[in-house]
Amino acid sequence: MHSLRCNICGAEVLGIYLEKGIWEIARCYSCGLVFVKNIPSEDELKKTYGEDFFNDVQKSPLKGSILNHNPSYMNARRRLKTIRKIGPQKGKLLDIGCATGIFLKATKSFYDGTGLDISQYATDFAVQNLGVKAYCGSIFDTYFEARSFDVITMWDVIEHVTDPNKYIQKTSKIIRPGGLLVLSTGNIDSLMFKAQGKKWHLLIPPMHLFYFNPNSIKRLLAQNGFNVIKISFDGQYTNIGYIINKLKRLHAKNKYVEFLGTIAKMLKLDRVNIFLNLYDVMTIYAKRNGRYGE
Numbered sequence: 001m002h003s004l005r006c007n008i009c010g011a012e013v014l015g016i017y018l019e020k021g022i023w024e025i026a027r028c029y030s031c032g033l034v035f036v037k038n039i040p041s042e043d044e045l046k047k048t049y050g051e052d053f054f055n056d057v058q059k060s061p062l063k064g065s066i067l068n069h070n071p072s073y074m075n076a077r078r079r080l081k082t083i084r085k086i087g088p089q090k091g092k093l094l095d096i097g098c099a100t101g102i103f104l105k106a107t108k109s110f111y112d113g114t115g116l117d118i119s120q121y122a123t124d125f126a127v128q129n130l131g132v133k134a135y136c137g138s139i140f141d142t143y144f145e146a147r148s149f150d151v152i153t154m155w156d157v158i159e160h161v162t163d164p165n166k167y168i169q170k171t172s173k174i175i176r177p178g179g180l181l182v183l184s185t186g187n188i189d190s191l192m193f194k195a196q197g198k199k200w201h202l203l204i205p206p207m208h209l210f211y212f213n214p215n216s217i218k219r220l221l222a223q224n225g226f227n228v229i230k231i232s233f234d235g236q237y238t239n240i241g242y243i244i245n246k247l248k249r250l251h252a253k254n255k256y257v258e259f260l261g262t263i264a265k266m267l268k269l270d271r272v273n274i275f276l277n278l279y280d281v282m283t284i285y286a287k288r289n290g291r292y293g294e
């Protein structure tokens with residue numbers, strides 16, 4: 001039988017854990033990592049992150065009073081609060097997978113922020129509309145000085161990359177000892193996944209290639225010189241329009257979902273913000289120790 005090595009612990013992985021569409025997904029029974037077996041090439045994946053990938057909330061101009069009601073901006077402000085409580089309160093920040101730059105905008109008064117994203121569309125938007133510093137590229141093709149960042153954030157990024165171990169390894173080189181790495185990703189062992197199985201809203205290959213649980217993500221970070229200090233399930237602000245669009249994608253051509261969408265639009269509910277916590281997204285806070293790769 002065709003076997004693979006686990007990206008985190010190197011154990012041999014056999015068989016298929018589950019299938020979604022054409023995608024075969026395997027599970028490492030040693031560390032818990034779940035992953036797509038046939039990972040597409042970087043070039044192939046890049047095509048996924050054009051303008052259509054980003055939602056209306058991310059593409060909002062974020063000016064004046066609109067800013068404080070943008071759910072992504074509200075989430076960014078909550079995240080900023082926690083980061084400042086735990087980690088360096090100022091300094092150089094790198095936001096990997098910065099999308100349209102909303103987090104950078106929210107953190108601008110405290111950190112000297114730089115954003116990085118593989119989407120040209122997103123980084124252009126960030127620079128032109130939000131006035132933040134953002135570059136199109138990956139951490140492998142952009143030069144950063146070793147140990148130069150005080151804070152590195154990766155919001156919903158690690159599940160998209162083709163080699164998480166290599167990615168975290170690189171991150172651990174450019175963050176300074178004592179620096180804070182914060183990342184968020186879905187929890188494949190959450191009750192939501194257990195209840196919904198293949199229909200879980202975060203099970204979306206090939207966009208999401210790797211699926212973690214608290215154990216596997218801790219191991220990935222520990223082996224690259226990070227001490228995990230906290231894992232939380234924070235929930236987030238979102239708007240009803242976004243949820244309906246997500247349902248539309250998950251249940252294509254379902255007439256009840258279409259109906260719900262029409263009603264929400266008619267009642268102008270699609271722009272209404274709500275706070276939602278499905279307890280299936282982990283936020284991991286980890287500090288770089290001084291020992292690794294000295």
Ligand SMILES: [Zn+2]
Pocket residue numbers: 006007008009010011028029030031032033
């Ligand atoms: Zn493993």
